[in-house]
Amino acid sequence: MATSITIIGAGLGGLVLARVLHVHGIAATIYEADPSPDARTQGGQLDIHEHDGQIALAEAGLTAEFRAIIHQGGEATRILDPQGNALLDEPDDGNGGRPEVLRGDLRRILLDSLPNGTVKWGRKLVSIRPVGGGRHELTFADGTTDTAELLVGADGAWSKVRPLLSDAVPEYAGTVFVETYLYDVDRRHRETAEAVGPGAMFAFAPAKGIAAHRESGDVLHTYVELSRPLDWVNRIDFGDREAATETLVNEFDGWAPELTALLTDGDTAPVPRPIYTLPSSHRWDRTPGVTLLGDAAHLMPPSGDGANLALFDGAQLAKALVAHPTDVNAALDEFESAMFTRSAEVAVEAHDTLDRCIGERAPYGLIELLTGATVR
Ligand SMILES: Cc1cc2nc3c(=O)[nH]c(=O)nc-3n(C[C@H](O)[C@H](O)[C@H](O)COP(=O)(O)OP(=O)(O)OC[C@H]3O[C@@H](n4cnc5c(N)ncnc54)[C@H](O)[C@@H]3O)c2cc1C
Numbered sequence: 001m002a003t004s005i006t007i008i009g010a011g012l013g014g015l016v017l018a019r020v021l022h023v024h025g026i027a028a029t030i031y032e033a034d035p036s037p038d039a040r041t042q043g044g045q046l047d048i049h050e051h052d053g054q055i056a057l058a059e060a061g062l063t064a065e066f067r068a069i070i071h072q073g074g075e076a077t078r079i080l081d082p083q084g085n086a087l088l089d090e091p092d093d094g095n096g097g098r099p100e101v102l103r104g105d106l107r108r109i110l111l112d113s114l115p116n117g118t119v120k121w122g123r124k125l126v127s128i129r130p131v132g133g134g135r136h137e138l139t140f141a142d143g144t145t146d147t148a149e150l151l152v153g154a155d156g157a158w159s160k161v162r163p164l165l166s167d168a169v170p171e172y173a174g175t176v177f178v179e180t181y182l183y184d185v186d187r188r189h190r191e192t193a194e195a196v197g198p199g200a201m202f203a204f205a206p207a208k209g210i211a212a213h214r215e216s217g218d219v220l221h222t223y224v225e226l227s228r229p230l231d232w233v234n235r236i237d238f239g240d241r242e243a244a245t246e247t248l249v250n251e252f253d254g255w256a257p258e259l260t261a262l263l264t265d266g267d268t269a270p271v272p273r274p275i276y277t278l279p280s281s282h283r284w285d286r287t288p289g290v291t292l293l294g295d296a297a298h299l300m301p302p303s304g305d306g307a308n309l310a311l312f313d314g315a316q317l318a319k320a321l322v323a324h325p326t327d328v329n330a331a332l333d334e335f336e337s338a339m340f341t342r343s344a345e346v347a348v349e350a351h352d353t354l355d356r357c358i359g360e361r362a363p364y365g366l367i368e369l370l371t372g373a374t375v376r
Contacts, residue, residue, distance in 0.1 A: 001026045001325045006138070006148035008161055010034070010119045012103075012307050013294030014154030015110035016314030018118055019060040024322045027115075031140065033124035033155075037111055044221040045074060045213050046106065046307045047098035053308035056315035065109040066101065071216050074100030076199030077370065079363055084195055084203075084256035088367055092199055100199070102215065103307070125160045134289025134328075136164070150328055151290045152317065154310075157276060159296035165284035170276035170299050175225060175354065176233045177273040177302070178248060180266035182220040189220065189265060195258040196220055203259050204363040208251055211357075212262050222262040223273070223302075225358055226251060233274055241269045275301050275354075280347035283340045291332050293317055298343035303350035313339055 007014045010032035018028040034040060048054055057066045075092035124141040131137050136148045153161025157170055185193040196212045203210045207227040212220050238244045245264055252260050278299040294310030317335045324331040356365030364375040
């Protein structure tokens with residue numbers, strides 16, 4: 001491959017891209033803003049789908065490593081009503097096709113599979129200047145610079161690379177997720193652990209809900225979901241843990257205590273994650289020497305697809321570059337046209353999933369989605 005490849009962002013998408021290229025003997029450089037692999041906790045559990053995420057990991061030659069980190073039993077799914085009564089309770093029979101893994105474990109196996117030095121840590125991209133011929137001069141926060149021949153923005157929701165291609169800016173989707181963790185749950189939070197069960201638990205009502213996952217190591221990881229204006233979210237002082245928790249739990253008046261305990265008994269302070277999205281049909285005109293993948297290209301409501309799409313995009317872009325070693329623009333055309341179609345379809349589904357979870361038909365919309373049955 002005559003063209004050097006520069007990737008911004010060592011998230012799942014950027015790492016898979018570099019790994020699949022490496023499998024095919026092509027080197028790439030990743031610039032990552034975080035100072036080290038352990039600088040941030042990597043968030044919770046991801047279900048990795050047969051039809052995209054698992055294909056990408058197979059292209060990366062990492063299926064065995066992926067199988068070794070699966071949280072057995074994690075695919076069990078339970079839907080409760082606000083009083084804690086089960087509306088749906090599906091065990092993990094091992095045939096769900098969506099095994100659960102911790103994001104941090106997945107990132108680690110990808111990092112371990114790359115040659116030392118592939119990721120340049122602590123290099124936050126702050127500006128980009130086109131210098132002709134499809135090349136771009138990159139300037140990092142530490143004052144260093146580099147020139148990219150092919151620049152790939154795998155830098156997530158607030159991509160610095162995106163403005164080269166598109167004027168789209170993420171917009172608040174009207175829903176905030178608030179993240180909490182409970183630890184050592186069988187001993188310290190037994191009733192709540194029993195309510196959640198061995199896998200995922202969803203308790204949803206119109207405009208609000210609680211979604212919790214049992215993670216390995218006796219951990220319950222929760223997203224409290226609320227459809228509220230951004231002003232309302234911004235008025236909560238998350239620095240004042242007690243007051244923030246009280247404001248949030250007031251929204252769940254009358255809910256079973258073993259469910260609200262996921263918020264009130266958190267072992268970590270609640271962390272707001274306002275949900276931002278790009279338009280579902282986000283796309284751009286082909287521009288020489290630059291492309292995007294993952295959240296940088298298609299930011300959508302969390303529906304269990306974003307990480308899978310990022311993995312798949314990374315592998316697909318690598319394969320297109322391998323197939324067109326002397327014609328990068330042909331590779332980008334091939335990658336982008338397929339990605340635009342794929343991500344637009346999934347983004348529409350992701351909005352529908354969020355609506356099924358905490359829209360007017362909650363919780364029956366989600367039950368229908370999971371079972372295929374018409375509930376009412
Ligand atoms: C609350 C919440 C829950 C979610 N749950 C799920 C789920 O259960 N399943 C699922 O599939 N998806 C889920 N998602 C979506 C998923 O997290 C994303 O779609 C996925 O992480 C996108 O991967 P990525 O590689 O494109 O970007 P990211 O994972 O965001 O990685 C981008 C990387 O780029 C780096 N970076 C950013 N800016 C710069 C810069 N200027 N210079 C250098 N580096 C930079 C960042 O530090 C980061 O390492 C969830 C999202 C949210 C908000």
